[in-house]
Amino acid sequence: MTTAPGDLTALCAEVRRVASTVVDPEIPVISIADLGILREVVVAGDHVEVRITPTYSGCPAMNMIKSELEQAFATAGLAPVQVRLVLSPAWTTDWITETGRRQLHDYGIAPPAPGGDRTALFGTTTVPCPRCGSTDTTQLAAFGSTACKALWRCATCREPFDYFKCH
């Protein structure tokens, strides 16, 4: 069986569309595409491969994302699609799309300051409260509910909130 180039493009787009329906299990409002961990879809003959990249070294969600991808492809009748983990280039929080940053914010998680360099890691970046927008905020703990988050508090609306750490 030969696949016409047009079919190939369509298949790629379909695989990408299905892959994009998978969301982060810890933050179920953001898709893995907007989180920037869905790297590419490679189709060669009848071999389809989806490449994803880990966020934090110890992120326990990666195993689950891999199995959810496999399940999504099976449900869409696209199996077998191979899901492969690639390390290079390393993911940084700059891979999160504008849509993703908005989704994090609307979910109550302050998105990471752009530019994941060392100044953003430890600089005096102000983190606006995702609830009331106030910049009168302070960090309570550098290590929060998951590996990727820190715990902050807003002095204006008095609410604690998660901050997606720069990485």
Add this chain to the structure above:
Amino acid sequence: MYTGSITVADTPLLRYVLGRADDALVLGHRLSEWCGHGPLLEEDMALSNMALDLIGQARALYTYAGEVEAAGRDEDAYAYLRDVTSYANLLLVEQPNGDFARTIVRQLLFSAFIDPYWRALMASTDPTLAAIAAKAEKESAYHLRHASEWTVRLGDGTAESHARAQRALDELWPFTGELFTMPAGERALIDAGIAIDPETLRAPWRATVTRVVERATLTLPADGWMQRGGREGRHSEHLGHLLSDLQYLQRAFPGATW
């Protein structure tokens, strides 16, 4: 039932990758021992988070070791099925947690070394090591900051916390010389741009540690005789106890999954 140990190939690159992985796994395991025992809830979470970072780094490195050795072994085989003499971690990271001050000082001494180490390794000619380093470098930067802040807080705190931090520094200092040692075979990796020379980090490491120790009103110990042997598989008795805890399940129930 009992699963016997594996013997891994002795090539410079494999040995190097396993050494870095062992450092991360053993220190990660030590920090995980604090889970549920932290002095306060936030610290319980911080230490557990750092353990997660380190064990994650170890997983990536063990997986790469599997590719390098090409003997069909996965990350679990290296972590669970090697005996104590096959482990190549630094003696510093296997030292028991002791009190909170001792854990923090151990974390400071290691992080002040490994953070610039990963940063330099991002330029490795080995793309997998460079990618692992790019991730680990940011994580270790958080660890260094955490350990530095706590060292200052403890050293410049009460008479009791000061005494405990100073005792920890004095007792752990003889394990810092090994940070800069290089096992046989590593020179070739350095010349090939794969690994970096730890000696180049001695001055920056000392500058970081000195700055924190001085702010903490502690006294930097004098450089005396330094312990070594971890990189060559000669460990303190503590590692054997740690591994018996870490490896028990896979040894008793081979291949167990859940």
